[in-house]
Amino acid sequence: MTPTPPPTTPVIRAILAVLALLAVLLPAIIVATAPRIAPVERTLARPSVRVIPPAELPPVEPTAFVAVDPADARSFNAAVPFSSAPNLPARAFRIIGTPDSIARGTDCLTAGMLYESGDDSVGQRAVAQVILNRVRHPAFPKSVCGVVFQGSERSTGCQFTFTCDGALARRYSDAAWGRARAVATAALQGRVDKRVGTATHYHTDWVVPYWSSSLDKISEVNTHLFFRWTGWWGTPPAFRGRYAGTEPVVPELAGIAASHGTGEVPAGVEDATVAATTIALADMPAPLPTDPNSFAITLDPRVAADQYAVYAKRLCGDRGYCKLLGWTERADTPAMLPAEPAILARMAFSYLRDSARGYERTLWNCDRFARPDRRDCMKRQVLQAPKRDATPAAAAATPAPPVPDLSGVRRRSGTLVPVPGPSTTPTEAPAKR
Known part of the structure; x- marks a missing residue:
């Protein structure tokens, strides 16, 4: 025989109904009356900016990035205001030297433009202007190849990451190299990209270099943001360095550019x-x-x-x-x-x-x-x-x-x-x- 359940009284039924109602109402009341939790925006700390006086040469920091998600980097970079000071154009640069030296400098500039901004003439012109600005600035080497490959002997600390991260193992087509070389030739013969002004630094908008907070943000070209030193060192009179007039052979370009050959020095030109x-x-x-x-x-x-x-x-x-x-x-x-x-x-x-x-x-x-x-x-x-x-x-x-x-x-x-x-x-x- 199946046992008969005990009879329930109205009191017990009422208690159970109240408990069931409380089980539904109490969580709803807690959720409705809980204090609002404000979302905390993730921000990056910006160190205080020190303006380098004219009597002190500004240090050239190696390329190192803050560990941050690309989306957060874009938000951070977008929040950094552009400088309100005038963005004055740089003086025209005209390369000098022997034909062999000029060819080497042209190919160094071509490599810098192509590997930094890809097969895009708009971005290439901006990158070329920064490289030539550096050649004229006392803080950097006085040759195009010296600027592009500065620090490339180190696995970290190079100025242009493609020179030390293995990117040179990738080859661009002859057509892409030729287009970029034409842009480089124009820049070395006096073409000026006024958008960049006297910028000596740049980075893509999905990274945050440690040095970016100490410089003035002055322009944006495609996905690149351009910066100059604060104070006197970012003004046109500071760019008084003189081009060395000779370009070294860069072994890393031996298999890419004919002017750098196999590392052998062209006749009459010392490496x-x-x-x-x-x-x-x-x-x-x-x-x-x-x-x-x-x-x-x-x-x-x-x-x-x-x-x-x-x-x-x-x-x-x-x-x-x-x-x-x-x-x-x-x-x-x-x-x-x-x-x-x-x-x-x-x-x-x-x-x-x-x-x-x-x-x-x-x-x-x-x-x-x-x-x-x-x-x-x-x-x-x-x-x-x-x-x-x-x-x-x-x-x-x-x-x-x-x-x-x-x-x-x-x-x-x-x-x-x-x-x-x-x-x-x-x-x-x-x-x-």
Whole structure:
């Protein structure tokens, strides 16, 4: 037999109904009366911006990105306002040098444009302008190839990511390369992209570089955002660096651009890579014992005159201040400075760097090495010869000619002697505006 359920009373039924009703109402009441939870917008911290003064050269930070989702990066970048200061165009850039050097520079610029912005002439022109702006800025190398491949020897820290992330293993079609090379040629012959102004940095809108918060956002071209340094270093007068006039062979482009060949140096043209990498540090001269920031050296015969600047920069390393005076003959090289006027007359090259003042200068003895720009030539000074008297005693009493200041120019009558410094010393350099 099936057991008969116990009878229910009206009281029990009422209690069960109330419990069922409460089970429905209580959650509804809690949901309806709960305080509103406001969504928290994800933001990226922006460090305080320090405007670099004109007397201090701005540092060039390696490319490093904040770890952030692309969608969040786009939101963050869109929230950054554009600078309200005028976006003034850069001066036209016109490349100089030998045909081989110009071809190498053109191909370096082509690679930078194509691998950074793809087969798109609008984006390519903007990227080309940034690269040429960097060539003119004292904070960057003074050649097109030097700018494009700056830091490429490191797996991280390169300035253009395609030079150190393996992207060069990908080849563009000959047609795409030819279109980009035509854009590069126009830029190197004076075409200016006014949209970019004096921008020295850019990035795509789906990433956030660490340096972006310290620069002024000035324009947007396609998916690229363009930036310049804040303060004086982002204004046209700051772009006073002079193009080196020669381009190195870049081994990474050997299989892409004919001008860079297989890494062999074209006839009559020295490879900057020889000075920068082939000559071991152990083979390089030491600074003067009385001044660790000054060198009086016999120039390495493996280095061509066009590459003395590359050699000097490697020798100076990361010194903020460095002075190098070079002779081609060991017999002429003085052991100490200052040197005799006759020794200075045979000097072949000088290099002076003063990073605290944003100053860098390379000079050649143009009586020995022809330069395409006469501003690269050492200035001459006139030294007064001692007056001769008929008597030996008077001759002995005649003082010797004063030793010249190596960093300036003094005019006297007598013999012409090249001076290794610019027309003014670093402390006398024109004030930056």
